[in-house]
Amino acid sequence: MQDTTAAVRQRVRDVLRKYPGSQRAFADLIGLDPTKLSKSLTGTRRFTPIELTRIAELTNVTVNWLINGGDDIETVAAAPQRSARSGRGPGDAREAGRYQQILDAAWKLVAERGYHSVRIADVAEVCGTSAATIHYYFPGRDDLLTETLRYSVRLAFDRQVAELHSIEDAHERLLRLVELQLPTPGLLRLEWSIWLQVWNESALNPDLQVLHSDSYARWHDTIARTIRQGQQQGAFTDTDAEELTVTLTALIDGLGIQVLAGRPGRSVARMRRVLREFVDREIVRH
CATH class of the missing domain: 1.10.357.10 (Tetracycline Repressor, domain 2)
Known part of the structure; x- marks a missing residue:
């Protein structure tokens, strides 16, 4: 599959800029050491599935958007139907x-x-x-x-x-x-x-x-x-x-x-x- 790591990093940076607290506070809320968050943002480590899920929860987006750039993009899991969104x-x-x-x-x-x-x-x-x-x-x-x-x-x-x-x-x-x-x-x-x-x-x-x-x-x-x-x-x-x-x-x-x-x-x-x-x-x- 296409390596989406760079795109994921950029989207996390985008939502992080809108977050009202500090980067350290953000890291604490997703259960991640601030140093590891910095490494993930610079590309020396990858975000884990659990981290991506928590980032999506905290920033009011979906993991599908973080990884693929859209809520309704066809992916490995079927998207929720309209009434279930x-x-x-x-x-x-x-x-x-x-x-x-x-x-x-x-x-x-x-x-x-x-x-x-x-x-x-x-x-x-x-x-x-x-x-x-x-x-x-x-x-x-x-x-x-x-x-x-x-x-x-x-x-x-x-x-x-x-x-x-x-x-x-x-x-x-x-x-x-x-x-x-x-x-x-x-x-x-x-x-x-x-x-x-x-x-x-x-x-x-x-x-x-x-x-x-x-x-x-x-x-x-x-x-x-x-x-x-x-x-x-x-x-x-x-x-x-x-x-x-x-x-x-x-x-x-x-x-x-x-x-x-x-x-x-x-x-x-x-x-x-x-x-x-x-x-x-x-x-x-x-």
């Missing part, structure tokens, strides 16, 4: 920073406590602000759930673009996509918690069904295009890519739910093994 808050840098702080707090609270257990006052307390400020961005709890879903879609898309854009081999990329869907402790488990709640709410709330459908379509399309590329490379069987995608995503969903629900005998390690065996048995050409 986050508005990403106001354009002003300071206002955008406040919006992101509130969204981060709301997303984590919903993931950890459950949608129906989180009050606007809880989000305000975590952010050290007033309920009125929260209501400015999220007028009601339904708005909060909608944006947490959109945020999860954006996180997954950004992470996949950052992780996969340099992997040309479709088999390797598919295995990496599987790995990125395992509910390991931390961010991925929190994302799974959000998805479980959205599935439940969508079954009861027709207004959420379109958003849920568009959000899931992004993930489905990412798997399908990876399988098709593997078929073009001669690495995968000629079985219908849509059928393989339906089966693989259903398997991921079912196993993930069982792991989160704590079913005896279901673990991340077993989920990984079952999924890799399915890929090798049903998708890889032998």
Whole structure:
């Protein structure tokens, strides 16, 4: 694939110039030593996928824009459909920073406590602000759930673009996509918690069904295009890519739910093994 390192560095410099704080403060927020940030900006080291994802979150852009120069450019992962795209808050840098702080707090609270257990006052307390400020961005709890879903879609898309854009081999990329869907402790488990709640709410709330459908379509399309590329490379069987995608995503969903629900005998390690065996048995050409 085309080496986009120089272009990435320039785009990071562009967003950094608009950042209201110092470069050192920016480095701290993305969990990067200031010296390493300077080296990344001058080209003596590369930004890691995690760093690119965090930079995108903090600066109100997408990883796809940082790497490829546009939000909707065709890349290794399918872009979110229109209803699933986050508005990403106001354009002003300071206002955008406040919006992101509130969204981060709301997303984590919903993931950890459950949608129906989180009050606007809880989000305000975590952010050290007033309920009125929260209501400015999220007028009601339904708005909060909608944006947490959109945020999860954006996180997954950004992470996949950052992780996969340099992997040309479709088999390797598919295995990496599987790995990125395992509910390991931390961010991925929190994302799974959000998805479980959205599935439940969508079954009861027709207004959420379109958003849920568009959000899931992004993930489905990412798997399908990876399988098709593997078929073009001669690495995968000629079985219908849509059928393989339906089966693989259903398997991921079912196993993930069982792991989160704590079913005896279901673990991340077993989920990984079952999924890799399915890929090798049903998708890889032998």
